[in-house]
Amino acid sequence: MAAARQTRRVAILGTFDVENYGDLLFPLIAQACLAEIGIEIVAVSPTSELTRYRDAIRPISFKELTDTIDSFDAVLIGGGNIIHLHDFGLPTYAASAYPSLWVGATAHAVLHGKAVLWNAPGVLAPRDPGAPPAWLRRVVEAADHFMVRDEASARALAQWSGRRPEVLPDTALDLPRLWSPASLAARFGTVKDSLGVTAQTPVVAVHVKRRSLGALDVARFAAALDAALGQAGAVGILLALGRCHGDHTLVQELHGLIPDRTAPFDEAEALRDVAAVIAGAQVHIGASLHGHITAVAYGTPARLVAVPALHKFMGQAEQTSRQDELAPDWPAALADLPALVTAPRRSLDPAIGTRLHAHWQAVRDLATAEQPRQRRAAVFDDPDPDAALEKVLRVS
Secondary structure (H helix, E strand, O other): OOOOOOOEEEEEEOOOOOOEHHHHHHHHHHHHHHHHHOEEEEEEEOOOOOOOOOOOOOOEEHHHHHHOHHHOOEEEEOOOOOEOOOOOOOOOOOOOHHHHHHHHHHHHHHHOOOEEEEOOOOEOOOOOOOOOOHHHHHHHHOOOEOEEOOHHHHHHHHHHHOOOOEEOOOHHHHHHHHOOHHHHHHHHHHHHHHHOOOOOOOEEEEEOOHHHHOOOOHHHHHHHHHHHHHHHOOEEEEEOOEHHHOHHHHHHHHHHHOOOOEEEEOOOOOHHHHHHHHHHOOEEEEOOHHHHHHHHHHOOOEEEEOOOOOHHHHHHHHHOOOHHHEEOOHHHHHHHHHHHOOOOOOOOOHHHHHHHHHHHHHHHHHHOOOOOOOOOOOOOOOOOHHHHHHHHHHHO
16 A cells, blocks of 8 residues: 655645736635645646746646646635636637636546535526536535535526535635735835835725726726825825736826826735735725725725626625625715725624634545545546536537
8 A cells, every 4th residue: 555645735726827816815825724734735727827926826737737636635626706617718728728627627536536625716607507417416516615705606506506505705815814914014114115105195005997997987087086095195006906907007097197196006026015005005995806805804994896796796795794895886985085094994703714714624624534535426427527528618
């Protein structure tokens, strides 16, 4: 009998090869929560592309995972909005890129007797799914730990697959286990110095996604932001949380229109520095789920501009008791800005930390279990899971 490996390895699957702040947090948080008990986290994405952020974990490609699956003890699926069958036409992604992260990963894990664990991803199910296909029933039944990040995702997946997952708040709320508030406070001071923002000036961390502007053109929005910042006596540090969506170009456009009231931080080279700005600011106002989650995790008063009104925004606001921080549009959010600059910080409900701790405990226990795993039905009849998945996608 071969000797047991001393270090357990868990592959975490998601889009960690794109420059999107929220997605890149998940491997780091899993590492922070599991490394202390001897579990090595390996990030897995459709490609092995390296992002600009020096503190992000470089992923291996999905193909590298399947070639080395026997060296892993478990697959950890998510987070992020990855439970769907869509091809978004990204130039470096094959049509099967997203489905591979959950269907393909599960199929390979089952064939090799590995634990299948869900790290509270989001779900984009078909609107009229019909009867659950056999392969999907096998995917969800194979999950040893079955969690999604909001109630709407749970309902949609139950209707689509026939099995209802449990709901867990987004694991990015565990950010303080990765970066302590004290460490971010020190880093925030350095970032402000680099941007020419004085220590005494109130800071508003601002993230604008172009689609969140709705009917507002950029010039009108810039004028409204300038007025709100002026009334608050604050400077806006403009964040590009989704460079993959072109947020950095909008940062430069806005800064060019109101240079005296803003400081562009679109070229950040560390995820920790982005978190430091949100955690250290007097206010965070933006259109990013994980920008808002970062603010909630560190107690920063915030407004989340819910345009469009996605269920992921509503679900996390409900779970963190932050429904009052949802804004229906930018004018509403900016109207609240002056008062928010002097608002008290808000602590996260300890019950959320308890639930996240239980999640990581379950991941640890299932990934390190010594007893043989109960045999599960193969996801596909075809012995080649990747070829079988391609066939499924052609008829879906």
